[in-house]
Amino acid sequence: MKLKLTIAALALLLSNISYGQAKKWTLEECVNYALENNISIQQSILDAESAEYTKKQAIGNFLPSVNANATHSWNIGLNQDITTGVLVNQTTQNTGLGATVGVDIFRGLRNLNQLHQANLQILANQYQIDGMKDDISLMVANSFLQILFNKESLKVVQSQYKLTESEINRTKTLIENGQLPQGEIYQLEANAASQSQQIVVAENNVRLSTISLAQLLLINDYENFDIASNDYDIPATAIIETSPRDIYQKSLEIRNEVKISETNVEIAEKNYDLAVGGAMPTLSAFYSYNTRASNRGVVTGTQLSPTQPTQEIGVVETTGQSVVAPNYEIVTGGADPLFDQFKFNKGHSFGLQLNVPIFNGFTNHVNMQRNRVSLEKARLTLENTKIELESSVYQSYNDATAAAKAYEASEKTLVARQQAFNYAQERYSVGVINSFEFTQTQQALEAAQSEVIRAKFDYIFKIKVLEFYFGIPITE
Template identity: 55%
Template sequence: MKINKYNTLVFTMLLGFGLSGQAQTKKWTLEECVRYAMENNITIKNTELDIKNAAIDKRGAIGNFLPSVSANASHSWNIGLNQNITTGLLENQTTQYSSVGASVGVDIYKGLQNQNTLRKANLSIVASKYQLVKMQEDIGLNVANAFLQILFNKENLKVKTEQLSIDEKRLTRSEEMVNAGTIPRGDLFDLMATVATDKQNIIIAENSLLISKLSLAQLLQLKEFTEFDVIDDTNAKDENNIMAQSPTDIYNKAKEIRTELKLAQTNLEIAEKNVAIARGAYQPTLSAFYNFNTRASYSQIPVGATPNLDNPTSQIGYVQGTNQSVLKDNYTPVLGNAAPIVDQFSDNKGQSFGLQLSVPIFNGFSVRNNVERNKVSLEKSKIDLEQKSLDLQRNVYTAFTDAKGALNAYESSNVTLEARQQAYNYAKEKYDVGLMNSFDFTQSQTLLTNAQSDVIRTKYDYMFKIKIIEFYFGIPIVPIITK
């Protein structure tokens, strides 16, 4: 039984190490990087919150059409001389009162401000969604650029490593040739310096690769990025044949689909609604209201009267001519408890309703100034839309020209590399038979290395330029998922 437990423990540990190793060796594709960024990038999350705020503003705009309802209740103690709300008499006593009320108000006409505010809220939601898509597109391009930078640094490191391997083999062979007296010892020192330089170049290339990986990992908001790596996709082809399109065709397509133009157009429509809302303050407003209230008192109330035995009568005047006194009987009121609270609330109900019209006459130019400010914002929105269109045209033509230049540079660098490779092979043959010194051979080798680096650089520059052209033509790196 102990053996079985031990075997199980060992198997579990090995499985854990195996899974850990698989997790560490996972390589991300470009599509995985972009999708992960869409879901986790902080800037995108912040933009998504703007959509929620716009939805809240829309609910507020809808609420402007609904009646406003409020209720109130109070209970008070009155001490000293005050009016009994039940009898209407002034009495020097302590009383308690309760009152309950409710009011309803609704706008009937408000210069179409509520309608325009709701239309503006709907446009704001659309604008927020466009802003989110634009942010996703920008992040996608940034991720693609960072992804290609890693691939460039990988190939560059590979070239540097291969160069070091070649030079170390040459150094070993040169040591044998020096010992045999075939070449001078000075050539050996040159090769030792070359090997040392190669090692420095590898360190620089490794640091560049590490920094590029770190940059992409941070762009993806990865918490664990020490083992982060991407797949080695080095295909430099125009798979969508985008370069077959003319710049004019690309620009015309971009005008129809580019998010920045849609966003600018929506912002223009929002500015128009702001002007309409501001102008609505010039017009009269009509509202309706309804009020309800009731009250109750806890004081005793008169319920009858009894003759005043201590002072049964009192004189109230004289008969004209006879001067005979006119007397009245004096009574003492009999007090009883107040009616039940529920009955008082039912008996003391009161209601009021009506219409209220407000006509603006003069308000210190505040409405006029607000309209003028919104008109200025509207003109700015028109200019912004026009500028966005001009920028898009310039960017498309620039990107197309850059892509053509990058393709020409890539093709030329391949031709140069092939020539440098042949020159290096010829120099190596001469060096091996002692017809070329170490310095000249090293120069040939340096030119070959530079040519290899140029091929790598121009290849990834061309790949990124193609991504930009596809971006303007409406071919996303990965399909954008809107929420």
């Protein structure tokens, strides 16, 4: 029995140690984990891999095409014997071997444009991946800061609850000593009940925001997931002193949405060039080699027909006398050896082929016009992307400056509320004010503390967004 209790105690101790050593995720770890495991990013990586194969295919268009062929056929039934010219029932077999080589000499620069297009598509896919990483990094940072905000809010409510409990205990003592009426305790107890309810709500907010971040990271172990709750102070940054125009100019160079739009314009230009190339002449060269073999017999000579050595070939008109001539018949032998036939029956052909498009139902013309329209749309999309980026930068700059002022004002308000609370606490302790007035002052202090926390994390996030547009990583 004692051994069982020892084992159980040891297991409980190990469990507590394991729980105490549960991993606390930093912001950088959360961002890196999200970037490595996000499904959308993995899909885009596969798209980039597919673009690499498209490039490989475009390179292959510059290389000659080589094809080999082989045929073997059986002819059964009434066929003309090619050696005698006589129709006979027979079964013959024929074998043919060949190879062809073709190379494009000129295709309206389509091969070159396709290669350029493939390279641009690879670049666009990489910009798309980087853009998705930026968006996910911001989402993770926002969720991470939301957890910190909820935890700080919980600490404020818990601290105020402890203070209220202390005042309740002190008030009970004064009531028992007859220094205060019984009614003075009711307002404090109601305030404590309200704060207890606020603690439950705050704890639930922490739990929900933590689960939300875990789901964003694709982590299923919600119970053991937690972040490192370090004190995050307002970051020292000079970004506020930088003009929004300078931030915008910098973002034009580094933002992936701009790079994607610029690359899409170049891709559209190549598509238009490809459509133009489709209306140009093409020139190609070819070479072909072939050989054949058959099981049919070959002619080995001639001989007089043993059954009819002569044959009548005509009649003398004046005398009616028949004119005869020797009747020779073809002597055939067996087929030559297979490889000898392949050797002697070989043939070669080579040449150039020129194709000039003249009329194909407006296909080339429509393709050119359609791709011209797509090119104009891509250019307009680029301009719109720049306009939206400029708007976002200026909006982020105004949000950050407003958040800085709001945080500064909330700190001043907190200092004033703290002084008011300290004064009210002194007056309440000597019975100058009642519990209702004291509770009102305490609630005002609690609201000021919560507002400082809210303004602080709002300012941190908006500063991070503004720095992001300037090219500063979210984890710095």
